[in-house]
Amino acid sequence: MSQNRLLAILLSVLAVLVLVVGGLSAVLLLSGGGDDGGDASASSGGGGTTTESGGGGGSDVAAAASGRIRLASSDPITLDPHLAGDATSAEYIVEIFGGLMTLDKDLNVIPDIADSVEISDDGLVYTFTINPDAAFHDGRAVTAEDVAYSLKRAASRELSSPTALAYLGDIVGVREYFFGLADDVPGIQVVDDRTIQLTIDSPKPYFLAKLTYPTAFVVDREQVESNRNWTRRPNGTGPYKLTEWRLGERIVLEANENYHLGAPALKEAVYLLAGGSALTRWENDELDVAPISVNDVERARDPGSDLGPFYSTWPQFSISYLAFNLEQPPFDDVHVRRAMGMAIDRERIANVTFSGMFQNATGILMPGMPGYVPEDLSLPFDPEAARAELAQSKYADDMPVIQITEVGAGAEASIDMQAFIEQWREHLGLTVEVRQTDFASFLSAQDRRELQAFSAGWIMDYPDPEDILDIKFHSESSLNDTGYSNPEVDSLLEQARVEQNPDRRLGLYQDVERLLLDEASWLPLYFGVNHVVVKDNVKGWFEPPMVIPRLRYVTVER
């Protein structure tokens, strides 16, 4: 009896609450903006933006759909080319903006906004003629004044861009301007509407390559100065225009039909910024291209699998390495560094532990880079030689504690690091500790050179050996992260900076690379490789080894 009553009570309580919840949800739904999920609002026709871009006339939709690609990505840190320093931001920026020079598919430096460049005999003065067809997305032609304004904005103290000096610092007067010591940049001169002259401090053959980086891109002065939020719909000069950016949801790029290097075949690129596993979404036909992670790489590589026919790999201009702090024992002793380098079997780790996700690093310069030598320059895996090397060390009998720092959550060392530790123990009898810290703390400790040894990486910003050999190893470079200092290397690097003969110049870098590997302040571990699956109807897709404008080379058939 009483149990029946209780049941009645319970049921009525439930009923009341269900009604309340139901009612509230109805209110939420009816109020339209209430629901964040696109599903409900789109199907009820309430999602304003979705309808706008999708329903602008039947024929239009068909045309757009025939050249539309769907990619997975994330929000850029910034779309201001002068401030961006990360690869994600750069990938959007190179499609939307442009500068005097750009990189083609094969990474040759080619004119973009400039249509010709003349270099003075002493290699100091660069005279650019502006392409008469180069225009902003709103149709206004690009003038020399626009270029000068943009370069000066990028170099200004007011903007204080972290990348300004690295890319523009060779121009006479930029350094002083950046630190607020001068009011103008004498090295940037507008000759006339279509001519601009840049003067650099010494004849550097890689200067043009630096100008392909976003820091040197052209922005629309009028837009930048009148609209604080201009990066949300930037008026660039690139092959694509940004037509939609919903934070955390999607970014849509549309072809710039008037692009001065030719209207792109691919009409639209949709970057989906949210959602779960990219591969799952690719299999679900929500994406046209998806990266393959280490967990799926075995399956993708099997030609008989459902992924096999769509799978491809693309070497990248990036390297992972172990760095030794040469100012701290025992790494002030070259024998310890060399011994540790020869005691690890990197090839096996790259192929077995990482299932071939990466390529074993055979040196510092990646395959495809100017100056790359197609032979293994790195220290060979040779436990016996490693032991002999260690025996020569002044620390042979009294080894200080060795601690390697890596970025991580602190649960356990990364799988390759565990393998290294095991091999150092086995072959050298060394005990190596691993410490993990979060990314922000890691950067701060790395920059202060507090770490005894650490694992890090480098991504090429322009395809010139100077971008890694000089800026990571010259004793006076602010980005030298090991304290490495060798007068012979410094002198070779300085010669290479100004050597005008390309072959001789690359030869100098090859000498430097051999010296560096021999002294093992870095132990190069792997070169990066991108693994992707691409749908059949996407033609001409490629993963360039570094960030370049690529969408205009791709077509999608539907």
Add this chain to the structure above:
Amino acid sequence: MGAYVIRRLAWLPFVLLIVSFITFALARFGPGDPVAIAAGQIRDPEVLAQVREQRGLDGSIIEQYGRWLRDAVQGDFGESFIQQGYSVSELIFPRMWVSAQLGFLALVIIFVVGIPLGLLSAKLAGTWADPAIIGSLLFLQAIPVLVLIPPLLWLFALQFNLLPVGGWDGLFDIWWIAGVIAIPIPDPHLYLPLTAFTLPGFVGVARLVRISALEVNTLDYVRTARAKGLSETAVQWRHVFPNSLLPLITVFGLALSGIIEGALFVETLLGIPGIGRFLFEAVTSRDYDVIMATTVIFATAFILANLVAELMYGLVDPRVRLGASRN
């Protein structure tokens, strides 16, 4: 009571001042900074020093805090370092909305499930079922959210493939019947976060309701009501039920705080773009202004939740006279 509320609210700015200063100091003194992270791989110390100066990250901590406070008081919570070109407020509000929807649903479920469970358990007191229910509830309550989520994910998302691994797609999907009748059904992304959010909460509620109902059942007025000849239903509905719910009012405030707190873990682990996850990401990237704004919002929410709980208690129980001791 009005005076009490005003007095309590008058304290709010002081509490926020203390909370914000401590957060500010912890963030600035901790290692790492957003400038280095946003700079990418090119980090020239000389250049970064100037960038910090331009972004107002130089000077003593008091100066910096003063600048932050001056702007914050005027409603300017600064700009994100990691999502440049967007003000912190612009970034926070969409995420707060996601968290609010989820939190509200969780709150409802806590009481919807907790109350009947508690009453049922009380009703079964003296049988084997009561300790069984309470025992399993205690077991469930003892599992921290952090420990709970991975096995749930493994079981429902990976093994059985029933639920998505994470993410957010709004509260409801619509089922159309014959293209005319729309039936809102909860989105599948909701089940795991709601389970994680509500498990400790409804267990707490159930236990409280059980104790309270058992106690009320033995009270004189219940005996009197039965003696008058009232039906058992009437006794339960009119006397036991409302009176045993009284202590729940205090739990309401606690449950709300629990949900706010849980948001940090649940949203982060399940990839829900709410304010908890936003705070976590801001902390990892040292996005100072976002950390500050989020902490202030969390602190305000805590304080208000507790104030609401106190006020409701006063409304329901006339014996509680808020602030009376001062008069």
